[in-house]
Amino acid sequence: MPGSMEMRQEKIFYSEAAFEGIARQVLCEYDEKLYFGVPQAVPVEEIIEHRGVLLEYQYIRKDGRVLGKTIFEDGLDAVWDMEEQEYILFPVKAGTILIDASLCEDESKLGRLRFTCAHELAHWLLHKDLFDRLPEDTDVELMTEKCGLEVQANMLASSLLMPLSQIKKCYYRLFTDGIRERLEIIEKMAALFQASCQAMRIRLEKHRLV
Ligand SMILES: [Zn+2]
Structure with missing residues (x-):
């Protein structure tokens, strides 16, 4: 074949x-x-x-x-x-x-x-x-x-x-805490999920969160 x-x-x-x-x-x-x-x-x-x-x-x-x-x-x-x-x-x-x-x-x-x-x-x-x-x-x-x-x-x-349910939960928690600055959100979330900032940025951008 x-x-x-x-x-x-x-x-x-x-x-x-x-x-x-x-x-x-x-x-x-x-x-x-x-x-x-x-x-x-x-x-x-x-x-x-x-x-x-x-x-x-x-x-x-x-x-x-x-x-x-x-x-x-x-x-x-x-x-x-x-x-x-x-x-x-x-x-x-x-x-x-x-x-x-x-x-x-x-x-x-x-x-x-x-x-x-x-x-x-x-x-x-x-x-x-x-x-x-x-x-x-x-x-x-x-x-x-x-x-x-x-x-x-x-x-x-x-x-x-970076499961979608979890990144959304984390994103809205940061938002509630008054964190609105794009770079800070990416850095904080990358640290929490132990991902690179680049991978987190791509993930968040894809779901229009940043
Ligand atoms: Zn491969």
């Missing part, structure tokens, strides 16, 4: 509401308070492990170009050995998320680290079945780009880390 045909058939569209629905389900399966309680930072690493997905922190590439990678089948993956300064083959199991260890090096990268974890979890949730059925010779990078899988993973990651 030609790969391109398969790709066309596999092109799946999700609505914004579908991402929110998936996020709500994933969060509530871990702890309903994450969606319905007092707004707080979502413990994304714990949620990943709670779902039986393994988290591994490795230097994925020498230059830090790849921040995360989801493993869909058992095998060996090349990772950068910082001490030996060379690539080594690292045994990985299906259902592993590799996170670039550089993201754990300093506190300023926390938002990036958490978004990468959520992005990779989103690939696992949305694309596992798709990858399980891929023909051997599929160009995964090309397919990822053509089918918009990155955009989907980013959208679900945003919904997971």
Whole structure:
């Protein structure tokens, strides 16, 4: 069966509401308070492990170009050995998320680290079945780009880390407290949800809150 045909058939569209629905389900399966309680930072690493997905922190590439990678089948993956300064083959199991260890090096990268974890979890949730059925010779990078899988993973990651119900609750609470200045709202909310200011700004702008 030609790969391109398969790709066309596999092109799946999700609505914004579908991402929110998936996020709500994933969060509530871990702890309903994450969606319905007092707004707080979502413990994304714990949620990943709670779902039986393994988290591994490795230097994925020498230059830090790849921040995360989801493993869909058992095998060996090349990772950068910082001490030996060379690539080594690292045994990985299906259902592993590799996170670039550089993201754990300093506190300023926390938002990036958490978004990468959520992005990779989103690939696992949305694309596992798709990858399980891929023909051997599929160009995964090309397919990822053509089918918009990155955009989907980013959208679900945003919904997971900044659930719409929670950002609205938080926004109106700040508003009631007299905080009206755009930058202050973004900074306060980014700090609360442990997201980058950029990710929070995009999320709030999308829902016309700032
Ligand atoms: Zn991705």
